[in-house]
Amino acid sequence: MKIKRVDHLVLTVTDIARAIRFYHEVFDMPIINFNAQGEPNCVRCGHQLLEFQTTDRLPKLTAAQPTSSSAAICIVSGDKPEDVCNHLKSYYIPIIAGPVEQVGSEGKMTAIYIHDCDQNLIEIASYKDR
Structure with missing residues (x-):
């Protein structure tokens, strides 16, 4: 088997809209998909998708125990960490931790941690050479 990449992630949230x-609004991710009811349920994150579902409207195939506020994901920004911090502050989003040095899939990076509107942990990474 030759796995090439992750195509999409599904986050269980309390309110898809x-x-x-x-x-x-915060990350400028384009809204690109619609569910069977014609409502948006997905955003593009680079070459991947973030899909959203709620526990009261689950698809047939889903995780064993989907719940909101249980995800931790890392997204990569092309901005400097100080610019990321300023952007988050402009949206009144509290920074939980960071900037701190971490190691990601492409090597050393600087990470800033926040919670999204459902309390999922979002790590925003900046690579120095990217």
């Missing part, structure tokens, strides 16, 4: 608004 609120989650889409958060990721679209």
Whole structure:
């Protein structure tokens, strides 16, 4: 088997519209998909998708125990860490930790941690050479 990349992640949230608004407004992720009811349920994050579901409207195939506020994901920014901090402050989003040095899939990076609107942990990484 030759795995090439992650295509999409699904986050269980309490309110899909609120989650889409958060990721679209704060991170400028385009809204690109619609569910069977014609409502947005997905944003693009680079070459991957972030899909959203709620526990009261789960698809047939899902994790064993989907719940909101249980995810921890890392997204990569092309901005300097200080610019990321200033951007988050402009949206009144509290920084939980950081900037701190970490190691990611591409080597050393600087990470800043926040919670999204459902209390999922979001790590925002900046690589020095990217």
